[in-house]
Amino acid sequence: MTDTTDIEGTTTEELVIEAREAQRSRRRKRIEIIGDHLRREWQLYVLLLPTIIWLLVFLYKPMYGLQIAFKDYSVFRGVAGSPWIGFEHFETLFNNDQFLRALRNTIYISFMSLLFGFPMPILLALMFNEILHQTFKKTAQTIVYLPHFISSVIIAGIVITAFSPSAGIVNTIMGWFGLDSIYFLTKPEWFRPIFVGTTIWQESGFQSIVYLAAIAGVSPTLYESAVVDGASRWQMMWKITLPSILPTIIIMLIIRIGNMLEVSFEMIILLYQPATYETADVVNTFIYRQGLQGGQYDLAAAAGLFNAVVAFVLVMSANSISKRYSRTSLW
Template sequence: MAEKTIKTNELSTWGQMKRMKLLYFMLLLPMVMLFIFNYLPMYGIIISFKNFSPGLGIWDSPWNDFEHFKRLFTDFMFLRALKNTVFISFLKIAIAFPAPIFFALLLNEIRNEKFMKVSQSISYLPHFMSWVILAAMIIEVFSPQRGIINYFITMFGGDPVNFLSSKVFFIPVLILTDIWKEIGYGAIIYLASIASIDPELYEAADMDGAGRFKKMFHITIPSIMPMIIILFILRLGGILNAGFDQILNLYNPLVYEVADIIDTYVYRAGLEQHQFDYATAVGLFKNVVGVIFILGANAIIRRKSEHGIW
């Protein structure tokens, strides 16, 4: 009987796959692209364990007995970049991560549909613009000579401030512009989760006399909490991704002390100084830490609740 049941399950699984063959065919191209562009390049990780010479190639370059990884924790520039990366990522998690949640909750409370659609469209727009374009706009807005911010500062009797060359103001500008760019697009998934909440819950709350805030805190937020937890775990996996495109287009040598992160450090070491093996070792270290954070955060959250990625 057991063997017959197993065969029946196998046939039913194969039958389902045959019925959905067009969907599997559509999935084939993305999987092939993922393999070519994400998995095949992992072969190059080997050079992080070697003294790589382009003339000798990857396999013929000599092994270095983990020399690059030993260098990591004695390199002042790397340690500074690591500290800045963790600090900026922590600020983005603490400030920028909740912003789309609050924005989605606010949009959900708007009863004028036209106003809500216009607000959504305007908030989505910056996401679809590259940091190259946005950085040019931000540089103009915060310019000491031409920027509108400094125009108002001088109008009220203050002195112009070079925000993007100031170690004090650069990080706040970084966080605020990151929120501005992603808050609208980040709210989409939360709005979708809110839309899937059973309307009967709100109807029951109305009958009990609950107001908007009570319904938000006792129905909406608990209902979208699984999605918040999953996205939070994934965000922790990128704890060492502090925003390469944004920082590369906005920073300058005057703020390296507070703004140089691992990705910009790898960019300079690998592409500008041609230390390909050392830059690969730094990148490998960053990715291993990200995997550890994902596994650790998921394990902790699964122990405390039923939610998690797996």
């Protein structure tokens, strides 16, 4: 068999060998560059080492236990000794009315939080950017940032007190208008609005910092040019500020979509009760009851793995759509 020969008389086999040698040479060069960089900056990597160890021990090592979602797990047999049962736990989940209810509630609460909660930090950042009086601006920012730094237990206590049927401020105001008191936190239909509103109040101020930082990076010359052209404050906000921070908004939206099924577990646990399970029970509280309270670790692991897979699919889909239509993405 004869080798194919190009115009210069070089065979195909020789070309392949040359390409492989060039690839090996590039690989060796990259290794040398990385080695030189490590030798020069070794102090930085030593400082980074505790974080890497923490990630490996607390985030990656526990992933070994995910296999119990596919096993008939026994504490006495351990992870390795428990027998494999395939997707039986997932079939049990999707035949479990409580899990399906929790999944519906999670999707509904997450969607409402996204619909009403995601725009609020953007609106706050835009409003803060329009405040000219610096003392008032700093005071307002401090007030709206403060709830983020308050413990969820205290926030839940404030909410419970505010909506108390006897001494709560909400029922007191209702009494002024001759309305009967309502024990809001025992009413399934009121739990979702209260929870979503509480979450917005607690987190919106702190989340607005990201958008304020993005606004601070907008070139002042754009505003100066707009003023010369006679643009109003509203026009400058709509035509300059919002388009300039749009990439940041898209990135934050992708991250938010990826966390849609991660409803605030602590706040749900603190506010809900059996009377409101119908609308308050979410996937994370279902996992808590099944795993820690019921001892069904394998079933809880299956529910948690399902949650993680859905979150992964959501963030991948959101990133792909954003990359295709806006050319802005996480990667």
